[in-house]
Amino acid sequence: MNSEFGLIARYFTRPAPPGFLGVGDDCALFPVAAGHHLATSTDLLVEGRHFFADVNPAALGHKSLAVNLSDLAAMGAQPLACLLSLSIPAVDDDWLQGFADGFYALAEASGCPLIGGDTTRSSAGIVISVTIMGQVKPQHALRRNAARVGDDIWVTGTLGAADIALRLLQNKLPSNPSLLAATRDALERPLPPWRFAQQLAGVAHAALDISDGLAQDLGHILKASDCGAELVYNALPIASALQGLDEFLVQDAVLSGGDVYQLCFTAPVDARARIKDLAQGASIQVARVGTIVAQPGLRVKKADSTVIVMKQGGFDHFS
Amino acid sequence: MNSEFGLIARYFTRPAPPGFLGVGDDCALFPVAAGHHLATSTDLLVEGRHFFADVNPAALGHKSLAVNLSDLAAMGAQPLACLLSLSIPAVDDDWLQGFADGFYALAEASGCPLIGGDTTRSSAGIVISVTIMGQVKPQHALRRNAARVGDDIWVTGTLGAADIALRLLQNKLPSNPSLLAATRDALERPLPPWRFAQQLAGVAHAALDISDGLAQDLGHILKASDCGAELVYNALPIASALQGLDEFLVQDAVLSGGDVYQLCFTAPVDARARIKDLAQGASIQVARVGTIVAQPGLRVKKADSTVIVMKQGGFDHFS
Incomplete structure (x- = not known):
């Protein structure tokens, strides 16, 4: 299971909501409500710069999504979905499980399902990239x-x-x-x-x-x-x-x-x-x-x- | 200008299309056509794994977007916008200008404006994360x-x-x-x-x-x-x-x-x-x-x- 596809299948595939197409195709698909604009933001978290190597992985999973939810909140937008890319030096099952648990707990609490992403091996430390997407009526966006x-x-x-x-x-x-x-x-x-x-x-x-x-x-x-x-x-x-x-x-x-x-x-x-x-x-x-x-x-x-x-x-x- | 905000302002801020809100607020905003779903995908490119350190930066900028355009194409979706996150060890103006030129040339050719992102310093090599968003009628998506x-x-x-x-x-x-x-x-x-x-x-x-x-x-x-x-x-x-x-x-x-x-x-x-x-x-x-x-x-x-x-x-x- 220690393959790119295995990692996604094992840790980062949970059912997408009805009407969504989640992990497993070339793109994820989801609807945006009429009269709304898509609101999107992305944050990159780098080990040693944004977090310590020994941080609790569940806390890190939580925070990786939280900083992006914060950007949506700052626009007054409703969360719709998120993408996660993860570059890690080696496969550590405990770490990945903890990270996934922390990420999904907040994704579920905030109604922001994880619908896609990418995993790869990096020679250096952990790099996490999360993109969040939500919807807001453009005239109501908090600019x-x-x-x-x-x-x-x-x-x-x-x-x-x-x-x-x-x-x-x-x-x-x-x-x-x-x-x-x-x-x-x-x-x-x-x-x-x-x-x-x-x-x-x-x-x-x-x-x-x-x-x-x-x-x-x-x-x-x-x-x-x-x-x-x-x-x-x-x-x-x-x-x-x-x-x-x-x-x-x-x-x-x-x-x-x-x-x-x-x-x-x-x-x-x-x-x-x-x-x-x-x-x-x-x-x-x-x-x-x-x-x-x-x-x-x-x-x-x-x-x-x-x-x-x-x-x-x-x-x-x-x- | 060698600041996070300076980097974005200098290399990665070009006017967003009419009706879009691009770089500069908490989120980017753009409309999705009625009857269409948002199609999205993300790819992470890591130095030494997906590209060589000495690759031409304009070619790398081009490819970073191209691999994501490829995912949209594989769904039959129309490109709408993209986000770019860049983690780099140090600020190299020639490299950044080349990368931005290559990225924007393809973004403009494909009608896929860069509307947001994140830049940070990494201790290790270059990491590039691009997220692309497009639209497709769900019944026409190439699954x-x-x-x-x-x-x-x-x-x-x-x-x-x-x-x-x-x-x-x-x-x-x-x-x-x-x-x-x-x-x-x-x-x-x-x-x-x-x-x-x-x-x-x-x-x-x-x-x-x-x-x-x-x-x-x-x-x-x-x-x-x-x-x-x-x-x-x-x-x-x-x-x-x-x-x-x-x-x-x-x-x-x-x-x-x-x-x-x-x-x-x-x-x-x-x-x-x-x-x-x-x-x-x-x-x-x-x-x-x-x-x-x-x-x-x-x-x-x-x-x-x-x-x-x-x-x-x-x-x-x-x-």
């Missing part, structure tokens, strides 16, 4: 260029935990097993709000997912929408695991820490009650953290009346 | 399981040249510069018949693209369609560059050589004239090479009345 002056700025979930876990695993912070235990799932098992995000279509204006840090990612909205933003630091949803840590460490993790895979979105003031209702209905934590303003740039107001002027400077793969 | 007893078997283009070029480059054949010159384009710049393939939708029965060798790939149709095949060796469209080579080398290259990216399809006998007309109109070479039969297995009849019984044994990435 980055749609923020308007006066919009509230909202964030889902909490901030900072993934960055602290990453620093601990990279030995950039002193060893702290209990802190790692409290933050590691945020890094390794992010859960983007894919259902809630679809409900924001037609309610919110602009949105994106926080992958490279709130400041940098919000900066993309500001640039695309030709506006600025003021954030209220005390309104930011700081992960509770960060309580008691150094103030500037927390600030850096919250404003610049990546791997969050939650949404930052803007919406008109009169949508506040609707957004809170939708979030409650979807059991999603939302925080209103600031305002879109005409003056360019991103300023963060702290409780002591100081203002942090953020420069663009999140994570950049070629810096 | 592998649709061959019927009595169908003609057809092949587009010619066979064998890519395999001979690969053997020469791998030093598995004695150095022969003129033979390499005559076969190298078949290996490095395959041109799948994407327009002709769309015209086969509703005319042909089963189809696939020859990537792992005619015998192995046709075997997939036979297995999926629960039938057998008889090929007439002298009817096979052997590449003219192979004239004068050892008979058994040619036979192996033609029947088992991969990297062809031409179509093998089956069609009813009464479609012969229609297929020839379509091929002539599309300037595509087609050859009628055999017949689908009830008896399982694949037999190749030679002019001297000997019969080669083919075993499954094309290229397998984990064998």
